[in-house]
Amino acid sequence: MSGAVPWNEARAQEIIDAHLGLEGPALPILHAIQEEFGYVPEAVVPQLAQSLNISRAEMHGVVTFYHDFRHAPAGRHVLKLCRAESCQSMGSEKIAKDFLERIKLEWGGTANDGSLTVEAIYCLGLCAHSPGALYDGEPIGRVDAEILDELASEAQKS
Amino acid sequence: MTKVYVPRDMAALAVGAKRVLAAIEKEAAARGETIQIIRNGSRGLLWLEPLVEVETPEGRIGYGNVKPSDVPSLFDAGFLKGGAHPLSIGKVEDHPYWAKQTRVTFERVGIIDPVNLDDYVAHGGGQGLAKAFEIGPAKVIEEVTKSGLRGRGGAGFPAGIKWKTVADAPADRRYVVTNADEGDSGTFADRMVMEGDPFVLIEGMTICGYAIGASKGFIYLRAEYPQCAEVLTEALEAARKGGWLGPNVRGSGFAFDIELRIGAGAYVCGEETSLLESLEGHRGIVRAKPPLPAHVGFMGRPTVVNNVLTLATAPAILAKGGEYYASFGVGRSRGTMPLQIAGNVKFGGLYETPFGLTLGEIVNDIGGGTLSGRPVRAVQCGGPLGAYVPPSLFDTPFDYEAFQKHDSLIGHGGLVVFDDTVDMAQMARFGMEFCAIESCGKCTPCRIGSTRGVETIDKIVEGVDVEANIELLSDLCNTMKFGSLCALGGFAPYPVESALRHYPEDFRKATLPAAAE
Ligand SMILES: Cc1cc2nc3c(=O)[nH]c(=O)nc-3n(C[C@H](O)[C@H](O)[C@H](O)COP(=O)(O)O)c2cc1C
Ligand code: SF4
Ligand code: FES
Numbered sequence: 001m002s003g004a005v006p007w008n009e010a011r012a013q014e015i016i017d018a019h020l021g022l023e024g025p026a027l028p029i030l031h032a033i034q035e036e037f038g039y040v041p042e043a044v045v046p047q048l049a050q051s052l053n054i055s056r057a058e059m060h061g062v063v064t065f066y067h068d069f070r071h072a073p074a075g076r077h078v079l080k081l082c083r084a085e086s087c088q089s090m091g092s093e094k095i096a097k098d099f100l101e102r103i104k105l106e107w108g109g110t111a112n113d114g115s116l117t118v119e120a121i122y123c124l125g126l127c128a129h130s131p132g133a134l135y136d137g138e139p140i141g142r143v144d145a146e147i148l149d150e151l152a153s154e155a156q157k158s
Numbered sequence: 159m160t161k162v163y164v165p166r167d168m169a170a171l172a173v174g175a176k177r178v179l180a181a182i183e184k185e186a187a188a189r190g191e192t193i194q195i196i197r198n199g200s201r202g203l204l205w206l207e208p209l210v211e212v213e214t215p216e217g218r219i220g221y222g223n224v225k226p227s228d229v230p231s232l233f234d235a236g237f238l239k240g241g242a243h244p245l246s247i248g249k250v251e252d253h254p255y256w257a258k259q260t261r262v263t264f265e266r267v268g269i270i271d272p273v274n275l276d277d278y279v280a281h282g283g284g285q286g287l288a289k290a291f292e293i294g295p296a297k298v299i300e301e302v303t304k305s306g307l308r309g310r311g312g313a314g315f316p317a318g319i320k321w322k323t324v325a326d327a328p329a330d331r332r333y334v335v336t337n338a339d340e341g342d343s344g345t346f347a348d349r350m351v352m353e354g355d356p357f358v359l360i361e362g363m364t365i366c367g368y369a370i371g372a373s374k375g376f377i378y379l380r381a382e383y384p385q386c387a388e389v390l391t392e393a394l395e396a397a398r399k400g401g402w403l404g405p406n407v408r409g410s411g412f413a414f415d416i417e418l419r420i421g422a423g424a425y426v427c428g429e430e431t432s433l434l435e436s437l438e439g440h441r442g443i444v445r446a447k448p449p450l451p452a453h454v455g456f457m458g459r460p461t462v463v464n465n466v467l468t469l470a471t472a473p474a475i476l477a478k479g480g481e482y483y484a485s486f487g488v489g490r491s492r493g494t495m496p497l498q499i500a501g502n503v504k505f506g507g508l509y510e511t512p513f514g515l516t517l518g519e520i521v522n523d524i525g526g527g528t529l530s531g532r533p534v535r536a537v538q539c540g541g542p543l544g545a546y547v548p549p550s551l552f553d554t555p556f557d558y559e560a561f562q563k564h565d566s567l568i569g570h571g572g573l574v575v576f577d578d579t580v581d582m583a584q585m586a587r588f589g590m591e592f593c594a595i596e597s598c599g600k601c602t603p604c605r606i607g608s609t610r611g612v613e614t615i616d617k618i619v620e621g622v623d624v625e626a627n628i629e630l631l632s633d634l635c636n637t638m639k640f641g642s643l644c645a646l647g648g649f650a651p652y653p654v655e656s657a658l659r660h661y662p663e664d665f666r667k668a669t670l671p672a673a674a675e
Contacts (some may be wrong), residue, residue, distance in 0.1 A: 022417075023457060026439030031381075031420055052439070065441035066422030068381050084343035085538055086574045088588065089501035090529070122425060122542075122592065124382050125346035126172050127574065128204035128499070128506030137384045141172035 004038030004073065011036065012044050016051045026052060026062055030069055039070035075110040075117040077155040080134040081143070083120045086127035092143070095131060099148045116155040159194045160238045163211040163218070165268070167200035167353050168385045169346065174225065175208040181226035182210070185233050193238065199354015201268030202508030203255050211250060214240035220250040255505060255524070260486060262494045263471045264510045267354035273392040275400045278357045284408075286473030290365045291410045298369040299325060302472060304480030306492030310347075311337050311428075311465030312540070312569045312645070314558045317472075320462055323452040325370040327460035334366045334375035335437065335456060335463045339421055339428035341380060342541025344572030347496040348466035350508055352379075352386050355470075356393035357402070360416060362469035364407060365476060366462055367414045375416040376456070378433050381423050390418050425542075425596040429644050430463040432598060443598045444644045465570070467496060486512035491557035499525045501538075501574035518552030521575055532577035536585075536661070540569025542592050543649035545656035546582065565652060582661035586654040587615040593638075593650035603638045604647025610634060611654065621668025628658065628665060 005011070015032045019025040029048065034040050040063055049059040063069050081096050100118065103111065110117040126132030129141025135151055164170075164179045179195065186193050203209060206222030210232075219240035221232060228245060235243040247253055261267075270277040278284070290298045303318025324332055336359065340348040352359060363375045379387055394416055397403045405413045419437060421427050427436045431445035434456050455461020471493070475483045484492045491513035497520060499506050504526035521527070521537055528534055536546040545566035547554070554560050561568050576585075590611030597604045614631045618624055635651035642648040658665060 024438040027419065027422060027436065030422070058440075061441050062439065065443075066424050068421075068423035084592075085542060085585070085588070086344045086501045086572075088585070089574055089576045089580065121382060121423075122596075123341060123343045123345075124168075125340060125349040126169055127344045127346060127501065127572070128503075129169055129172055129207075130501060132172065134382070134384075139168050139172035139385065141169065 005036060007037055007041050007043065009043065009047065012047060013051075016048060020051065026059075027066075030063065030066075034069060038073045042071070075114050075155070076158070077115060077136050077151075078117045078119065078134075079148075079151060079155075080119045080121040080124075082122065082124050082126070082130070082132040084123040084127075086123070087131040090130040092131035095143060095145060095148070098145065099152075102149070103152050111155075113156065116152060159192055161196055161213040162193050162238070163196045163198045163213075165200045165208065166197035166272075166385070166389070167207070168349060168383065169204050170200050170207040170209070171385060173207050177226045178208045178210065178224050178229065181229040185229050189233060191233075191238060196271050198270065199267045199272050200350060200508075201250060201256060202264065202350065202510075203250075203253065203505075204507035205505050206247065209247075209250075212237055212240055216240060217249045217251060220247045220253070221245040222247050255507065255509070259510050260494050260512055261510050262474045262483065262486075263351065263358075263467055264355075264496055264508065265474065266358065267350055270355065272354055272356055272389055273396055275357065275396055275402065278355075282477065283357055283473070284361065286476035287361050287365055287368075287408065289476045290368055291408070291412070295325065295369045295371065298365060298476065301480040302369075302475055305475045305483040306480075306487070306490070307468065307471055307475060307483065308491070308558070309465055310467035310471075310495075310570065312342075312567070317464060317468050320452055320464070321366060321369055323450070324372075324460045324462050327453050329460045331374070331457075331459045332370050332372040333456045333459055333461040334363050334370070334372050334469075335433070335461055336363060336375065336377040336466055336469055337428060337430060337433060337463055338377050338379040338466050339425075339433060340383075340466070340570070341425040341428045342543075342570050342572050344500040344538065344574035345498050345541060345570045346500075347498050347508055347571060349383055349386050351466055351470045352383075353389045356390050357397065358470045358473055359466060360393060360397050360402065362472040363416055364403070364414050365472045366464070366469060368412055370460075370462055372462070373413045373415070375414065376437060377416060377418050378421060378427070378437055379418060380421045380428075387418065387420060394418060425592075426598045426644075426646055429646065432644075433463065434461065441598075443600055444646075446643060467570075488512075488514035488555060488557050489559055491559065495556065495568070495571050497524075497556070498570075498572045499575070500572060502528045502530055502577050503575040504529050513555075513557040515556050516552060517547060517554050517556060517573075518549070520556060520573060521552065525573075525575060528575060528577040530577045530579075532579065534575055535578040535580055536576045536582065538574040538576070538585075538653065539572070540567040541572055542589060543567070543645060543652060544569050545652045546576075546585065546660065547656070548660040550660075565656065567649070567652070582657040582664040583615060583619050583667070586657040586665075587612055587619075589650055589653040589657075590615065593646060597646060598644075601642050601647055603641035604643075604650070607634055607638045607641075607647070608650060611638075618665050619668060624666055624669050632658065
């Protein structure tokens, strides 16, 4: 998402050091790194491994285990569409499929102009207003084609 | 000054509460009206969100499904005095969906300002903790045991016994961990408590910490709930400032603090040992049990891991007594359950009620049937690992044991309604696919079996060796059930088997027309 700064090893170390007093600091650090740079760069793995006193392989294992940590920057905006059962009961699969076809993207893909990344997510706790979505972290209920098209064109403009 | 309530609950925000708030503020300013806006949680009448409430001498008057464009007409109608308007639902407390509930855990949710400690206390908050300090740790555990409260995260393990096990385990440190990973589709009760009454969770964790001798607690919150994280952060800050957390909780001499941790999108991290691994900073690989987390938990120390609802119910149990709570419910399912009615349903929302209503009453009478207006065909109970239940079993009472009898589970209390357009073979396929996506990878039946399951269902749907492949699928389900370490691989077969059992025709569509010729 917009606002991310370019990779900077010294800044990463600052972030790591600020969390070292926590019990089990790895996830808070990875979240903070992703918040700062927009993704978790490969370069941070050895740095983190050293600071946390674990092997690179183990650190790599942690980063790759969790769905939320990105290995590359996302588009300027991120749309997460729920694909879990409750949203399926309200037709989310077809709505999403048609939308992805219209904007020529696959799940997890980013538009060529870098405006939008569309990702799958499994339940947002909006199941009484299915289908649910998160657009740049803002919740949206009762998602339909019109709402999605509006978001896609809004994403292009900003 | 007139109090106007506009919820900050994520579901209300998802249908425009923020825009409605802006419209109300703008209109009030333009008309020179001074109002006090309170950002409450949701009452749980979710289909009415955004539900704006106005305090009047007669009580709180509600206006449902408010859009920004409705706001001028609300002012014209004198809604600040509770004036009549097509969107008015009258006194919210008189609405049948509200009036018929038994609110214990959700006593204050939707009513108070969630981050205001004075409001919390004015509505009975803090009494449970005061009682706990008065009677001492051993009696606290006794009360919780007497209440019959079972873990609300899914497994239904008695909370009092878990607390006692941790209290009795010799250790230099102990921990309380709130499982706020709430990953099941169709569930949002944890989120609603945390957004609508976060202090009750803080109080419940403090009571637990006091009872078991822990001075540190964690809330492991799923990353999909950013708004909830904001409310919790504000509430924890307010609790520290107000002396409800810290070195001397409410002047008792007891020291306790809570740290909020955010997950990273792994469903399996809701499993308690995976959660602990994640909290320690590892991959969320499930640990073999024993040892139980109650003996060897976070950082190797005895740890209570409880669901949000379990801990958030402790204050009411202490304040009103274990017997009061146990007086609700049926059989071994004591107390109340916050039902979450979701999916293709007319009146979706949160409904707290004693155990024992039938599934049909919940879906048809309370939920009002499907939103599409078509017949109900299936209800998935208990999340992605729960069975699909057909209307022919709608007389099943909602309690742990009655559901188990039908190879289903109540889990975290989520109910997802499907109409007759649902393709149950596709839902079964999704069950396997979800297991494959979310498997922690430790056991072969779960990691590989789920992928084979998807492939096998694809073949069945295409009409390839249908009966043989259905048998293969059943075998596979058995292997997963008995060869998996945790309930992800172990219960993923339940939705699949229930679909096969109750909706056999959906798996034979490819062959049926041929047979009819
Ligand atoms: C795959 C899987 C996911 C789970 N997800 C959750 C969850 O999101 N929230 C929860 O409270 N319990 C979840 N559980 C159950 C926990 O393992 C554990 O039983 C619970 O946290 C204990 O708390 P309770 O006794 O208060 O229910 C999950 C279990 C499994 C196997
Ligand atoms: S059943 Fe699946 S999720 Fe559970 S421990 Fe085994 S591989 Fe991991
Ligand atoms: S299943 Fe989509 S929001 Fe819950």
